[in-house]
Amino acid sequence: MSALLEVEQLEVGFGSRTSAVRGTSLTVERGETHCLVGESGCGKSVTALAIMNLLARGGYRRARRLSFQGNDLLKLDDRGMARLRGNAMAMIFQEPMTSLNPAYTVGSQMTEVLRRHKGASQRAATDRAADLLARVGITAPGLRLGQFPHQLSGGLRQRVMIAMALMCDPQLLIADEPTTALDVTVQAQILRLLAELQRDLGLGMLLITHDLGIVARVATRVSVMYAGEVVESAATAQLFADPKHPYTQGLLRCVPVPGKQRQDEPLGSIPGTVPRIDPGFEGCGFRERCTFADASCAHAVPQQTAAPGHDYLCRLAP
Amino acid sequence: MTLSASLPAIELKGVHKTFRVKGGLLGKDRHVVACDDVSFAVPQGGVLGLVGESGCGKSTLARLILGLFDPAAGEIAVEGQRVADMDRKARARLIQPVFQDPFSSLNPLARVRDIVAMPLKAQNSFDRGEIARRVDEMLARVGLTTEMGARLPTELSGGQRQRVAIARALVLRPRIVVCDEPTSALDVSVQAQILNLLAELRRELGLTYLFISHNLAVVEHVASEVAVMYLGRIVERRPTQALFHQPEHPYTKALLASVLTPEPGLGVPDVGLGDVLPDPANIPPGCRFHPRCPVAEPRCSSETPPLKPRAGGGVECLLVP
Numbered sequence: 317m318s319a320l321l322e323v324e325q326l327e328v329g330f331g332s333r334t335s336a337v338r339g340t341s342l343t344v345e346r347g348e349t350h351c352l353v354g355e356s357g358c359g360k361s362v363t364a365l366a367i368m369n370l371l372a373r374g375g376y377r378r379a380r381r382l383s384f385q386g387n388d389l390l391k392l393d394d395r396g397m398a399r400l401r402g403n404a405m406a407m408i409f410q411e412p413m414t415s416l417n418p419a420y421t422v423g424s425q426m427t428e429v430l431r432r433h434k435g436a437s438q439r440a441a442t443d444r445a446a447d448l449l450a451r452v453g454i455t456a457p458g459l460r461l462g463q464f465p466h467q468l469s470g471g472l473r474q475r476v477m478i479a480m481a482l483m484c485d486p487q488l489l490i491a492d493e494p495t496t497a498l499d500v501t502v503q504a505q506i507l508r509l510l511a512e513l514q515r516d517l518g519l520g521m522l523l524i525t526h527d528l529g530i531v532a533r534v535a536t537r538v539s540v541m542y543a544g545e546v547v548e549s550a551a552t553a554q555l556f557a558d559p560k561h562p563y564t565q566g567l568l569r570c571v572p573v574p575g576k577q578r579q580d581e582p583l584g585s586i587p588g589t590v591p592r593i594d595p596g597f598e599g600c601g602f603r604e605r606c607t608f609a610d611a612s613c614a615h616a617v618p619q620q621t622a623a624p625g626h627d628y629l630c631r632l633a634p
Numbered sequence: 635m636t637l638s639a640s641l642p643a644i645e646l647k648g649v650h651k652t653f654r655v656k657g658g659l660l661g662k663d664r665h666v667v668a669c670d671d672v673s674f675a676v677p678q679g680g681v682l683g684l685v686g687e688s689g690c691g692k693s694t695l696a697r698l699i700l701g702l703f704d705p706a707a708g709e710i711a712v713e714g715q716r717v718a719d720m721d722r723k724a725r726a727r728l729i730q731p732v733f734q735d736p737f738s739s740l741n742p743l744a745r746v747r748d749i750v751a752m753p754l755k756a757q758n759s760f761d762r763g764e765i766a767r768r769v770d771e772m773l774a775r776v777g778l779t780t781e782m783g784a785r786l787p788t789e790l791s792g793g794q795r796q797r798v799a800i801a802r803a804l805v806l807r808p809r810i811v812v813c814d815e816p817t818s819a820l821d822v823s824v825q826a827q828i829l830n831l832l833a834e835l836r837r838e839l840g841l842t843y844l845f846i847s848h849n850l851a852v853v854e855h856v857a858s859e860v861a862v863m864y865l866g867r868i869v870e871r872r873p874t875q876a877l878f879h880q881p882e883h884p885y886t887k888a889l890l891a892s893v894l895t896p897e898p899g900l901g902v903p904d905v906g907l908g909d910v911l912p913d914p915a916n917i918p919p920g921c922r923f924h925p926r927c928p929v930a931e932p933r934c935s936s937e938t939p940p941l942k943p944r945a946g947g948g949v950e951c952l953l954v955p
Binding site: 355356469470471472499500501502503504505507508511526527528529530531532533534535552553556557566567568569570571572573574575579582583584585586587589590 | 687688791792793794821822823824825826827829830833834848849850851852854855856874878879888889890891892893894895896897898899900901902903904905907911
């Protein structure tokens, strides 16, 4: 059986100026959480939007393969894609305040999804919405259905977003920084909820985050993105135990871990900043910041395998 | 040693601050308690980490210390002088802020050099040569080139902008810097650069920091002592090591439990705080944390917890000895 989501050599650009994603490949299996991790501007959110065909005007995508449940997404027209979106593949965004419509009640936004995709009656849709609100840990769902987004706290809004994404029993959930705007205490609650739902419903999840703590705790598999490329991909434990790409290694050294660092010791850091990638850029995007870089890094970079399922893009030997 | 070296760098005694929020056309005005009887002292050269959830009053406390708000009651002193008695220029020479978002805290139409020079110009006591010399020195000190001085903030990366904000804060050679979430808007690799820079500057210039962050791992790395704030009150304050190794307040424990360290296989912890969210306009009686406390007893909803002293601080909970 094919994987739930297969992306091969995805390229995304905006006009002739910026190349946002340069040949990204990843797969999401049923029941697994694949984390796409990287810093701002590395192309992780754009990858998600390209998969959903939600790129801003002027953006283009190309891929060798882009398939969902074995169906070729590249061949689908806008209407075909609209039938999938919010239905079999759903998305949760970072900022629930801006992704919920402030002018409609929670109930009307939630039921619209089911009525549109499944032709359900208002009554059946309302019942399902109330069930799902309860399922995501919202007390008094009946009351919440009649409220507007501004009447809810950030954590509640994010729960509403999750419940809304689940309305049509999706197979794939794409979550883009779902907890970044929340307090750490609420973040833990939301992540637990997502993990639980995923286990119970057998969802495949593509989770986009910049937080290595979240990756370590929830991911089955991790892809590290830098300057539009997946530079390393491995099972979670493998990646944290034996990172191969200098960028992954640097990123792991930057994270302060309680009880592990001495105060008078500086944190590890990566000098420099992320480069701007123009179309036609060649070689390793990290070479300007990499201590191991040499002249060959300006040319094509080999993809190497450190262990089965653990690939990385770098000239350095495993 | 001068006399001022023995004074605490920052001292708060019984500070209160309440805001009135208009209730709209028919609604009643609501009183939001941002600071409730806050007292602490930070010694010269110390770093007090201030942690708590959004809306707990951390940023209000920072603005009170900076003199941007007046407290409703209580005393705030920096280097032994009452903040309320100082004029703006004197305050600026002593205490300076670094804010969270370097995208909105820098004037987008001003060149970096002019942004850094502004505090010097505002003092009206430096000539042009002196200003230029100090700005150059400061830019170099925070790791920016002279060439970057001619740029606009929009032409810089997030990390570089935060370096500009730090240069602007330090150009008057203040004694105290209030850092309000200085790295929250930055990527991890850049966050580490900025934290290392702040630590270096503190050591070299003998600065005192009030360091506000919601990231406990960062606070543990930079702070010498930590205050945990909940709905306007400091519910626990201890030296950093003690707080991280033997937290006493159930809220501190919950905050520490929510830190997701990059250790695979541990899963996401259950912090046990429930769904009741704190509302600063409607503070619960008794211990204000009791509706969310996983170990609350019946008396917690009626008795106000007293401050129980600890080495280098204290804790406000009825259930600890």
